[in-house]
Amino acid sequence: MNDHPWQWNEATWRGKVEAVRAGRSLKPETWPGGARCAVALSFDSDHETNELRDGATSVARLSWGEYGTRQGVPRIRKVLDRFGVKASFFVPAVAALLHPEEQASLAAEGHEIGLHGWIHERNTELPAEVERDLMLRSADTLEKITGQRPVGMRTPSWDYSAATLTIAREMGLLYDSSLFADYEPYEIIQNGEPTGIVELPVEWIRDDAPYFMMNRFGAQRPYTPPEAVLDIFRREFDGAYADGGLFLLTMHPHITGYRSRLFILEELLDHITAKGDCWIATHADIARYCATQAGLKG
Template identity: 50%
Template sequence: MALSFDVDNETAPFCQNTTSPGYIAQAHYGARVGLPRIMSLLKEHRARASFFVPAVSILLTPEAIEAVQAEGHEIGLHGWIHERCGDLAEGEESELAERSAAVLRRYTGLAPRGMRTPWWDVSGRTVPIARHLGLMYDSSMMADDEPYEVLDRGERTGVVEIPVAWIRDDAPYFPDDPAARQVLAPRQVLQIWKDEFDGARADGGLFQLTLHPHVIGRRSRALILRELLAYIDSRPGVWFATHEEVARHTGSRLGITPAIESDIIRSGSSA
């Protein structure tokens, strides 16, 4: 069970040049209410998770990231301000990745071990940048149900991919935009995720879930997260693992040597 949260908060409107106080307040719900509610649920079920955080989210609410780290959860890269990699020039993508890693290192004291690209948008430069940063894994692509090694132009990279999927993401079911109509009730989504988990457990494989504090943190949606965690917790033989732990486990099976941190990350240079 690889549970993850993308802590987008205000970067969700900012990255789209939206400065309306109403939209910003809607996104700030994630830091103000959603994240504390999620942290309580995870503690209740003794479940560890991975939190992917844009650097700007860290700068806006550093105390929230401190609380996440204090509970033993992993914190990974999620861009600078939730930008799309495909919209960036080569130098821009690399610069923002390095700046983001420096911010994460400054506020956590640890080098990031993995990343999730904003919007799950990956350019031809993204994997080389991940290797340059010394990352063990990425969690942005969808080529399998199970973790696999990413290739770059046919060559092994040593980067483990922990695949995501829209069916295991809360955002498509519960859109922020009122014009994008919510088509399923929370309990219908709960059933989909239960079925996905049951399938993964039957295969002895991975159940990975991507959630957002400003989305899943609403009361009726937090309720189904509680029920899902209780359902999973009641099944024997389930390992609640961070994405880093999944990457290490996969790497050991594939003969991958963990990446070495780059000088950029080791130096702890600030943004």
């Protein structure tokens, strides 16, 4: 293969583009109970693995991850309990092994625990056989801790390798939530072939990390006031509500789980529940409903 992309022939660049694509829309004609739209709240419980995955051992940054489990998750759970809603928690297996009681109790309360890698690794840096081994071990670990085998995944940092989808198909996963091709659920296509896997699309706009992340030794600094983030999230929800579609939000316990930020989740849920006709459910329940309505596995 030629070294430079501008030297690639059409078969090469077209093959790269078509390896993983968005297929037919899986947005259902109606949501359960006549709801106007579906709402999927997710929390990526990375905890200490954000530091560990790079082979780093900064005590300060490990403690930031510890805040996510010590304060972030309990505060978030109180908000979810107050509104009586269930959410999806995507958890690296190492984080689950460090805090098994957290995952077991969340699952027992009806929240979903989904795949989020082994140690928040970057899939595109791994040989395919290593990525496969880590995904399988992660599923085994979460099942052992929670008693439930995960049915969906979110790749760490939304990093998708050339092997990721093939591994997900081998594992028989119901859904993925790592790709960006739409607002609405769709079926993933691999090399022109429908896979039967539901994609619940993500977007950096609907993620708390870009607005609040901080790196003391780099150029990354928080720059968005929490009130502005709430406004962005609320406008994204209002758009989904107007379309009768899906609103999916990604948050992190070690980022949103602070006194000055948790009001974002509280006021957003106030706004959503005030509509009176929104279905707030786990990613697994939404994916299963979309699959069933479309005649896919579910």
